[in-house]
Amino acid sequence: MTTTPSLDRLLAPRSVAVIGASDDPARIGGRPIASMLRLGYAGRILPVNPNRATVQGLTAYPSVDALPEVPDVAIVAVPAPQVLATVTALAQRGVPGAILFSAGFAEVGGEGVAMQAELVAAARQGGMRLLGPNSLGLVNLQTGFVGSFSSFATMAGVRPGRVGIVSQSGAYGSHLVATAMEAGVYPSNIVMTGNEADLTLGDIVRLMVADPNTDVIALYSEGINDGNGLVEALQAARAARKPVVMMKVGRSEVGGAAARSHTASIAGDDAVVDAVLEELGVVRARTTEEMLDIVRLATRGVFPQNNTLGVITVSGGAGVIVSDAAEDLGLPMPEMPAAAQQRMLEMLPICAPRNPVDTTAQFINDPSLITPFTEAMLLEGGYTSVLGFFSYAGSTPEVAPLLRGQLSKVRERFPDRLYVLVLRGPRDVLDSYEAAGFTVFEDPNRAVTAIAAMGRFGKAFAGRTLAPAPEVGAVALPAQTPTEAQAKRLLADAGIPSAPERACAEVEAAVAAAREIGFPVVMKILSPDILHKSEIGGVLLNVRDEQAVRAGFATLLDRARTAAPTARIEGVLVARQLSGGVECIMGIQRDPTFGPVAMFGLGGVFVEILKDVVFHRCPFGEDVAEEMIRSIKGAPLLLGARGRPVADVAALAKTLSRLSSFAVAAGPRLQSIDLNPVIAMPEGQGAYAVDAVIDLE
Amino acid sequence: MTTTPSLDRLLAPRSVAVIGASDDPARIGGRPIASMLRLGYAGRILPVNPNRATVQGLTAYPSVDALPEVPDVAIVAVPAPQVLATVTALAQRGVPGAILFSAGFAEVGGEGVAMQAELVAAARQGGMRLLGPNSLGLVNLQTGFVGSFSSFATMAGVRPGRVGIVSQSGAYGSHLVATAMEAGVYPSNIVMTGNEADLTLGDIVRLMVADPNTDVIALYSEGINDGNGLVEALQAARAARKPVVMMKVGRSEVGGAAARSHTASIAGDDAVVDAVLEELGVVRARTTEEMLDIVRLATRGVFPQNNTLGVITVSGGAGVIVSDAAEDLGLPMPEMPAAAQQRMLEMLPICAPRNPVDTTAQFINDPSLITPFTEAMLLEGGYTSVLGFFSYAGSTPEVAPLLRGQLSKVRERFPDRLYVLVLRGPRDVLDSYEAAGFTVFEDPNRAVTAIAAMGRFGKAFAGRTLAPAPEVGAVALPAQTPTEAQAKRLLADAGIPSAPERACAEVEAAVAAAREIGFPVVMKILSPDILHKSEIGGVLLNVRDEQAVRAGFATLLDRARTAAPTARIEGVLVARQLSGGVECIMGIQRDPTFGPVAMFGLGGVFVEILKDVVFHRCPFGEDVAEEMIRSIKGAPLLLGARGRPVADVAALAKTLSRLSSFAVAAGPRLQSIDLNPVIAMPEGQGAYAVDAVIDLE
Secondary structure, three states: OOOOHHHOOOOOOOEEEEEOOOOOOOOOOOHHHHHHHHHOOOOEEEEEOOOOOEEOOEEOEOOOOOOOOOOOEEEEOOOHHHHHHHHHHHHHHOOOEEEEOOOOOHHHOOHHHHHHHHHHHHHHHOOOEEEOOOOOEEEEOOOOEEEEOOOOOOOOOOOOOOEEEEEOOHHHHHHHHHHHHHOOOOEEEEEEOOOOOOOOHHHHHHHHHHOOOOOEEEEEEOOOOOHHHHHHHHHHHHHOOOOEEEEEOOOOOOOOOOOOOOHHHOOOHHHHHHHHHHHOOOEEOOOHHHHHHHHHHHOOOOOOOOOOEEEEEOOHHHHHHHHHHHHHHOOOOOOOOHHHHHHHHHHOOOOEOOOOEEOOOHHHHOHHHHHHHHHHHHHHHOOOEEEEEEEHHHHOOOOHHHHHHHHHHHHHHOOOOEEEEEEOOOHHHHHHHHHOOOEEEOOHHHHHHHHHHHHHHHHHHHOOOOOOOOOOOOOOOOOOOOOHHHHHHHHHHOOOOEOOEEEEOOHHHHHHHHHHHOOOEEEEEEOOOOOOHHHHOOEEEEEOOHHHHHHHHHHHHHHHHHHOOOOOOOEEEEEEOOOOOEEEEEEEEEEOOOEEEEEEEEOOHHHHOOOOEEEEEOOOOHHHHHHHHHHOOOHHHOEOHHHOOEEOHHHHHHHHHHHHHHHHHHOOOEEEEEEEEEEEOEOOOOEEEOOEEEEEO | OOOOHHHOOOOOOOEEEEEOOOOOOOOOOOHHHHHHHHHOOOOEEEEEOOOOOEEOOEEOEOOOOOOOOOOOEEEEOOOHHHHHHHHHHHHHHOOOEEEEOOOOOHHHOOHHHHHHHHHHHHHHHOOOEEEOOOOOEEEEOOOOEEEEOOOOOOOOOOOOOOEEEEEOOHHHHHHHHHHHHHOOOOEEEEEEOOOOOOOOHHHHHHHHHHOOOOOEEEEEEOOOOOHHHHHHHHHHHHHOOOOEEEEEOOOOOOOOOOOOOOHHHOOOHHHHHHHHHHHOOOEEOOOHHHHHHHHHHHOOOOOOOOOOEEEEEOOHHHHHHHHHHHHHHOOOOOOOOHHHHHHHHHHOOOOEOOOOEEOOOHHHHOHHHHHHHHHHHHHHHOOOEEEEEEEHHHHOOOOHHHHHHHHHHHHHHOOOOEEEEEEOOOHHHHHHHHHOOOEEEOOHHHHHHHHHHHHHHHHHHHOOOOOOOOOOOOOOOOOOOOOHHHHHHHHHHOOOOEOOEEEEOOHHHHHHHHHHHOOOEEEEEEOOOOOOHHHHOOEEEEEOOHHHHHHHHHHHHHHHHHHOOOOOOOEEEEEEOOOOOEEEEEEEEEEOOOEEEEEEEEOOHHHHOOOOEEEEEOOOOHHHHHHHHHHOOOHHHOEOHHHOOEEOHHHHHHHHHHHHHHHHHOOOOEEEEEEEEEEEOEOOOOEEEOOEEEEEO
16 A cells, blocks of 8 residues: 555644544543643644533534544544544545544454444545554654553653554553663654554554654564555665564464465465565564564664674673574674784783673773773774673772773764673663663673664665566466466476476377386376375376386376366376486465465475475565575585585576566466475476476465 | 582581681672671671781681681682682681682683692592682572672672572673562572582582572573583482573583584584483573573472463453463463353453453453453463463552452462463562562563473473383493494394394305395495495495395495505495385484483484484483484474374384483493484384494593
8 A cells, every 4th residue: 555645644743633522631532632732742633522612721623524624634532333424524524544543343343344344435435544443543752643542642751762663452552662661762653553444554664664753663563464565665664774673473373375275384374474574674573572672772773784793791601692692693703803812812811802802800990991992893803783791880880980981982983883781780870871872781682682683674774686586478377277287388488397298198198208208207197176196196206118107097097086086187297207306395375465475495304394494475586586495494405415416506596486476477366386396406407397286266 | 429418508607717808898808707797697707817806896816727616618718829728728627618719720721720629639638628719609698698709798689589599600690690689589599609620510509409598599500510410419409399490501612522423413512401401300591581580480489280371461462472472382371161251251242261361451440350250260271370461550550459459369269370460560569469479570471481481390390200211231342443243233232223234254245145134235344444434435225136246345345445445344244225114313422511312313314404303311211212202303204294104113212212221331431322324114113223333432
């Protein structure tokens, strides 16, 4: 969904009508007004209440029609039965956007679903956009606009910051906001999307991308209603260098993908969400704490493209903890250059100068060492991120300001680096470090997780020129589910090769085909009604001579008739038996959220038992395809591990990227494709689909 | 190392001498005395200082010899050069234990190592035990005994609790203690073991097990110096139902295991640490926060044997987060019984009653619902653990005490369950919940992790009767590294079967053997000097007839002479080619810390590329062996996945457990055993080692 002009003012309206406005600041219809008055909202507030001349001291209007102007936003705080009439009136007046608090719509099922559809229809008639229903609304702390009955706009400790917080859920969203502010993460805007009858996460992300007061975006979601809209919004955020951290819960959910497809059942939809977020440079947080840690550090605006971590510590143990965590996260910790190590040892003979640089507690006796040590790390070690573990130095009144001064000198000289400290001490001391540009964590593992995330943003923001997805031309899908031979022809037209093969209706044709292709051959039953042939014994391997072809032909027909008496049998497929290759599997599934998604894995036990597969949204070029292939755990099997021949990864990548283009070109009727197996021959000898199943709607 | 009587008083001495006592309470020799005076230590403090008649108001003695009594413990706070003389004097006086602060010993290498050895020798002469050197010492907050120069005995907020904290590192240990107290985890004792010249982690754990003031033990370690001592101490902790949480850092370290052994190189020592801690019912924490979360909940003393989690929440999203986390951790969340769900719906039609039970924010309007809902969960759902997500209900002055009262009624009725809340609010409100028996977390994921850990303790404490390790009789290892045939004979004597085979010095003997065993056969070069035959092409598979045996014999001899010209060649081994089985791998490695450790995995790519292996300390019975086999990711391959034959897992387990007994019986000369592959035949047909390498010191 693209941003329409009418949406621009939703976060920052110049005027706002409150329908169902209450004089009682504790009531739902009174809270937004009370909050805006308290926060000093500078726009015009227009209460609508048929029974009062004023509301909380403001002139009230008896109806929507009686409003003296068309407000940028309307807050609808009326009971569910009155919502439709109100929305209709607002849309007719040309109000661009409305916020619907009322519950009792799609979330209760049944009639509520229909009522919600009516709301949307009524709004669309006037080109009005809706937030909600069943939404806690939105708060813009930077302007004081409160389109919410939640109390967090006025809770203790609230202050405007630079983080846009978006949540579907009002209940968890409120918990998140309270937790965020306690953790020192201050919002620019808070938006709860509720039922998302109209505006979805993606629309709100786009508003945050456009909002000059928002630098970092935190997303909490229990389900994604508009996958493409979210993808486009996240691409816009990346282009604007606004980091997005997303907590998508419900990992244990089983996806609604087609049960007929084999590849679809291999991994849940959650793996697809992982792949899409990774592709878009979004960091997915598993816990609320992790999200807030990463968001907090991201507000520093330092996103190293090739992140490396230098650690200076007063505890060897902390250095080990950090090294373990960095290794787990793939964050490099290169050694200090030898000459610099030598100089450090001259300054402090008991130090360990490699990286982590362990100064021992000696620095407490001589904090002046911190500047030369840290400078050497930045200048000579060249680290983009520095983690200082100074334990409870923050609690020592003689040490804390000295340390901060020493570190500040370094930061002034190298302002483009990321500075993170693990430090304990009173809140005001830690705040003084934060104010000086050092983000303070209590736990070293959490600090490393956040630092690693900054590198992931840096890599995403650096951008890279990707190879274009291959052109495969138009795909003319048949009216019905294609046979294997038809499927292979369709794929061959798109440049996706299969092993040489012939469809043979008669036994003698099969013998001739086998002679032409060369023994040994593979024989398979040919029927549009039998999708997974091996399950009925419909595939014969290693058929070695003409006699065996004749026997095999009879066997296959017999098995097919026994297993599927009503199936249309078109004969037998005779194909080259590929040997010396590595069995792979490729597939497409139409993800209900993100559309066609490609899958790659090694065949057999790797896919079936170990779920060692990788996903990517379609389409993509050969470079992405090759990265996918190299990313699976079993990749060494393709890359020559332990004396194996190196497989033709380039051919695999070409096939996989063409498959991704094919999936898009085939359009929405395509439900899934299984190429199982694809044989990757040794380098230079290609990769061939041996079986192909295309499943249509 | 077993606890000697002299050690009993180390944590709680009746009298303590301070050697190098200082009148200045800020100096290292003055701090312990000042701290003890401040904490009201009731024992006798005996300062030793040759230059003063009194120290901090206490009578001082000029020397160890001049002490009026033999103290239970001596604190040695003298410079490194004087430590040896002091230790010697203390040992001669018969002091049972000494705490050595001084640094400059083994940790600096070189001369320090020798000096440390002298200290130990001097102490042993008098039967004295040493804590340290290079130790921050120990603090018993329950008795006020401070054998430490650290400041944390007297820091703000310190108070005695029920958690024994043990750390090797003084620097990280101090950070840990400060972090613990801020997190509401209060120590009974704090012990920093330093260089562990004598007393090791295990010795200290034993003291904590015996200490009536310690309920829970938190261990931080960078390396384990006495594996067997630690194992015995952890067994004692389990027997005493004292949960142990251990943070063992340095996961990225490469172990010092023998490089010659193939199995040893498969996984680092860290996987062995994991396996040993799992075996002993110790929960390994990956981060400091995780350790403290688990320890804090463990002080409740509720360890459900078959843990199940019931969740009551005011936010559907929080319920999803908790469900995801529980699934990841294998913590079951069974559904509420249908009848109970029906009753809940009658009480609150908008609730979601399955589990998580989502009451929505409605409970804020009517907190009296909490009691019947929670009672239904405990009574009818039967959950052993309850997690209540009440978000910031703690911040609402009208709700917080009501909610606590409602929950307390339930807790009184079911005092044996585990109660955990996720709740935000002012510190004093949260403290009131803690005082009422509810452990409060801010983050739902952290809460679930801690709850799952209680179940792991419960399972460990419940105990189980394990099958005894098999008796394999005495193992007579040869003087030199055995040949494959010798190795197999040794193993066969212990009941570990190999495939039928013959060692053949001459080509015609090989032909005769192949005829007798039956074609096809496997042929392997036979040499005590060639350990990994396949690497030189010394193994021929699928040898199908007599002619091929003759050719193979020549090929193998030729390859062996080319690859290893000086190797002694004893001929060729002819063995049955086992087909239709699953390739497995079994091995033994002598772990430098824990002695012989058995490994099991599937063969080929599973071990080589996926590291899909499992470890266990030797020896163990068939039940443990079978659990190991079933625990690997690839286990479905043995258990009949996707139409495969079910493998003879019982035979595999028998072989694996016998191998574990063999490893122990073989004694310390045994460095490693590789059985690669072991072929698991279909059920009832046994499992056979096809190759065997035994490596001796």
